[in-house]
Amino acid sequence: MAKSKFVQDLPRIYTIYTGGFIAFIAVMAFAETQGLSGKNIGLCFVGFTILIYAIIGWLARTAEVDAYYVAGRQVPTVFNGMATAADWMSGASFVAMAGGIYFNGYTYMAFVVGWTGGYVLVSSLLAPYLRKFGCYTVPDFIGTRYGGNFARFCAVLILLLASFTYVTAQINATGTIASRALGIPFDVGVWVGLVSILLCAMLGGMKSVTWSQVAQYIVLIIAYLIPIFWMSWKLGHIFPHVSLGGEVERIVALEAQYGLVKNSAEALKEAKVPAGLSSMSIPHSGVPAGAMAAWKYVSLAICMMVGTASLPHILMRYFTTPSVTSARRSVAWSLFFIFLLYFSAPMLATLSKIQLLDPNLPTAIIGKKIVDVQAIEWVKNWTAVGQVYIADLNKDGILQLNEWFMRDDVVVLATPEVAGLPYVISGLVAAGGLAAAMSTADGLLLAIANAVSHDIYYKMIDPRASVLKRLTVARVLLIVIGAAAAYVSAMRLTGILGAVAWAFDFAMSGLFFPLVLGVWWKRATRSGAVAGMLGGLISGTWYLYYVGPTFMNQTPWLGIDNLRFGIIGASVSLICMVVVSLLTKPESEAIQQMVDDARIPSGKIVMTQR
Amino acid sequence: MTSPKQKAHWEATRSLMIIVMAIWFFFAIFVFCIGEQINHIKFLGYPLAYYMTAQGSLIAFVVLIFWSNSRQEKIDRKFGFSDADREDD
Numbered sequence: 001m002a003k004s005k006f007v008q009d010l011p012r013i014y015t016i017y018t019g020g021f022i023a024f025i026a027v028m029a030f031a032e033t034q035g036l037s038g039k040n041i042g043l044c045f046v047g048f049t050i051l052i053y054a055i056i057g058w059l060a061r062t063a064e065v066d067a068y069y070v071a072g073r074q075v076p077t078v079f080n081g082m083a084t085a086a087d088w089m090s091g092a093s094f095v096a097m098a099g100g101i102y103f104n105g106y107t108y109m110a111f112v113v114g115w116t117g118g119y120v121l122v123s124s125l126l127a128p129y130l131r132k133f134g135c136y137t138v139p140d141f142i143g144t145r146y147g148g149n150f151a152r153f154c155a156v157l158i159l160l161l162a163s164f165t166y167v168t169a170q171i172n173a174t175g176t177i178a179s180r181a182l183g184i185p186f187d188v189g190v191w192v193g194l195v196s197i198l199l200c201a202m203l204g205g206m207k208s209v210t211w212s213q214v215a216q217y218i219v220l221i222i223a224y225l226i227p228i229f230w231m232s233w234k235l236g237h238i239f240p241h242v243s244l245g246g247e248v249e250r251i252v253a254l255e256a257q258y259g260l261v262k263n264s265a266e267a268l269k270e271a272k273v274p275a276g277l278s279s280m281s282i283p284h285s286g287v288p289a290g291a292m293a294a295w296k297y298v299s300l301a302i303c304m305m306v307g308t309a310s311l312p313h314i315l316m317r318y319f320t321t322p323s324v325t326s327a328r329r330s331v332a333w334s335l336f337f338i339f340l341l342y343f344s345a346p347m348l349a350t351l352s353k354i355q356l357l358d359p360n361l362p363t364a365i366i367g368k369k370i371v372d373v374q375a376i377e378w379v380k381n382w383t384a385v386g387q388v389y390i391a392d393l394n395k396d397g398i399l400q401l402n403e404w405f406m407r408d409d410v411v412v413l414a415t416p417e418v419a420g421l422p423y424v425i426s427g428l429v430a431a432g433g434l435a436a437a438m439s440t441a442d443g444l445l446l447a448i449a450n451a452v453s454h455d456i457y458y459k460m461i462d463p464r465a466s467v468l469k470r471l472t473v474a475r476v477l478l479i480v481i482g483a484a485a486a487y488v489s490a491m492r493l494t495g496i497l498g499a500v501a502w503a504f505d506f507a508m509s510g511l512f513f514p515l516v517l518g519v520w521w522k523r524a525t526r527s528g529a530v531a532g533m534l535g536g537l538i539s540g541t542w543y544l545y546y547v548g549p550t551f552m553n554q555t556p557w558l559g560i561d562n563l564r565f566g567i568i569g570a571s572v573s574l575i576c577m578v579v580v581s582l583l584t585k586p587e588s589e590a591i592q593q594m595v596d597d598a599r600i601p602s603g604k605i606v607m608t609q610r
Numbered sequence: 611m612t613s614p615k616q617k618a619h620w621e622a623t624r625s626l627m628i629i630v631m632a633i634w635f636f637f638a639i640f641v642f643c644i645g646e647q648i649n650h651i652k653f654l655g656y657p658l659a660y661y662m663t664a665q666g667s668l669i670a671f672v673v674l675i676f677w678s679n680s681r682q683e684k685i686d687r688k689f690g691f692s693d694a695d696r697e698d699d
């Protein structure tokens with residue numbers, strides 16, 4: 001298969017694009033010096049980037065099934081890595097993660113390890129074998145390996161549950177950023193966000209989404225790294241990742257000097273601190289003592305890692321590469337591109353914290369007079385929108401560490417202002433957050449719509465449907481599901497983090513073992529897989545209901561709370577699957593042959609798509 | 611039916627997978643089981659457990675995947691099941 005001219009041109013196209021984006025930043029910086037207001041800069045950044053993604057989506061429109069579902073299987077390794085990274089890093093990763101680390105310290109960083117370590121599982125256990133199968137969707141693999149519409153249907157069900165909880169959070173984040181940058185109400189922002197997301201995905205399916213995700217990755221990584229390096233240079237560290245050890249130590253000393261105090265609930269209520277705002281009360285780099293604390297960390301990391309390896313919108317990205325070897329290489333590149341952001345997040349938290357704490361820096365606020373702090377421009381702005389709050393708990397007029405409250409998101413969004421960087425950087429960060437949320441929403445919506453259109457409609461309802469009919473159904477479903485997700489997220493049911501962690505737990509409860517054992521254990525049977533999927537899903541969901549704070553709110557077993565219910569679900573899933581598989585007859589010779597074929601990279605793909 | 615060559619290829623692949631999972635387990639889980647005990651050690655000026663969760667394990671994962679891929683490609687070539695000739699990206 002000769003490479004098309006388009007694929008050969010890709011490096012050049014995206015180099016020009018990156019250059020163009022940097023030139024755009026430079027133009028905005030110049031416009032700022034000429035007096036363009038902060039609000040208009042934000043507007044330009046958000047408007048310009050959405051326009052670019054929409055143009056890419058339109059240019060990549062297609063009328064072919066292969067292009068719509070798997071981007072024609074011609075996405076080169078490195079580009080698929082970038083697209084996966086954008087697909088992966090959600091609005092929460094971009095906007096909330098550094099803030100979570102900032103306030104919750106070591107234990108929160110289980111997310112950082114979990115969201116990267118999972119790729120080792122994807123690469124070793126799944127991606128190359130699923131690629132060899134040649135399926136269009138993840139349920140397509142389950143349906144082919146185990147046979148039967150019921151197994152396929154169970155997989156679609158789990159996919160829906162996991163991806164839908166996830167996508168509402170992304171549309172929520174898109175809406176929040178759009179409403180802030182464009183100055184429109186949140187409810188309208190959600191629908192504006194949805195339209196922008198659909199513009200990228202509708203006309204070309206996976207093909208459009210792939211090429212706009214690459215563009216979104218470039219925007220989000222530039223937007224994340226520039227403020228970090230800039231702040232670091234201001235403190236005299238050329239490369240922050242290797243040289244912030246001293247600053248971490250300094251934070252420990254300052255924490256000891258100011259004293260880490262956990263405010264009581266009554267004190268917070270009396271001082272009228274808005275819900276959702278936190279003060280610094282957990283050590284920056286200390287490890288909490290005891291075996292239970294270690295288990296809390298490890299169990300969260302396990303859930304995020306195993307969940308990563310079960311999330312359909314990630315696995316399906318590896319169906320788009322030209323070969324099995326390239327699928328495997330592409331997992332490595334995905335992790336590399338994700339790693340660039342994730343290993344920077346703790347550095348951002350460190351730099352952002354030292355700016356506020358260190359009395360030797362001009363940006364410090366802790367230990368200063370409260371009236372002076374309240375007069376600072378960025379404190380005023382963020383207090384006005386209820387994201388920052390000062391409560392003089394001991395009434396001495398001096399700002400103590402436990403008297404300063406912020407929302408987690410503010411750490412990323414306000415850091416450029418805190419560090420005294422020009423407003424153009426804040427506009428850039430807004431564009432980056434939007435890119436992160438949009439690209440993940442795109443991938444998720446497509447995963448849901450494709451599963452319903454391919455697995456339910458085409459494979460189960462109307463296997464003789466024409467290409468035109470299939471693609472029309474796929475597009476209509478995309479709009480319907482997008483609208484449903486926007487409707488749900490406009491109701492603001494859960495916090496962003498709750499929903500994101502749940503998606504991982506649902507996916508790992510139902511899909512991990514049926515997928516992995518489908519490749520690695522020939523003895524796994526259809527009944528076993530169905531038992532694994534349903535057993536995992538039902539027990540996991542029941543446990544979530546049992547411990548969930550908004551549901552029954554019972555005491556968790558062994559510290560397995562609502563963020564970690566996948567531990568229960570996946571264990572039950574494994575036991576059910578192994579026991580039932582051993583009790584039922586082994587699968588037919590043809591199925592065994594199929595598994596053998598999937599285990600070697602060479603040769604034709606296992607299943608033929610019509 | 612599976613040929614003996616295919617069997618040997620799968621056995622080599624499985625051994626590599628077990629090695630990769632063992633290294634993964636060390637950096638993803640074991641290190642953090644003993645986080646409290648190793649945090650007083652300094653690495654590049656960072657406390658060690660903090661460093662591992664912020665950067666160290668992440669670097670290990672990236673290196674591990676690139677390394678295991680090159681090992682797997684060697685195995686595929688050795689048994690003649692490589693597909694890398696199809697597309698040299």
